[in-house]
Amino acid sequence: MAQTPKFYHHGKSPAAWAGVVVAAVGFVIAAIGSVIGPNWAVAIVGGAIVLVGGLVTMVMKAMGYGQP
Structure with missing residues (x-):
């Protein structure tokens, strides 16, 4: 019997959250780098x-942590 993957509504999957947090940190670092100097x-x-x-x-x- 196959296991049904978990359904995450509107991109609220762990994969989406992790990617957004990492990208947000990158945007903040890039913004700081472009403001100080640049x-x-x-x-x-x-x-x-x-x-x-x-x-x-x-x-x-x-790995199965996102929306299929």
């Missing part, structure tokens, strides 16, 4: 963290 190294690190947020979402969704 300090391009900090801004690029923030942008990379935003991309990691997308990867976190995709990996967690593949």
Whole structure:
């Protein structure tokens, strides 16, 4: 008997939350880097963290923690 995956309503899955939190931290770091100077190294690190947020979402969704 197959197990039915859990249904998360309107993107409130653990994968969505984790990706959004990581991406928000990346946006804040990128904004700080672009305001202070601009300090391009900090801004690029923030942008990379935003991309990691997308990867976190995709990996967690593949593990079954996201909306099918």
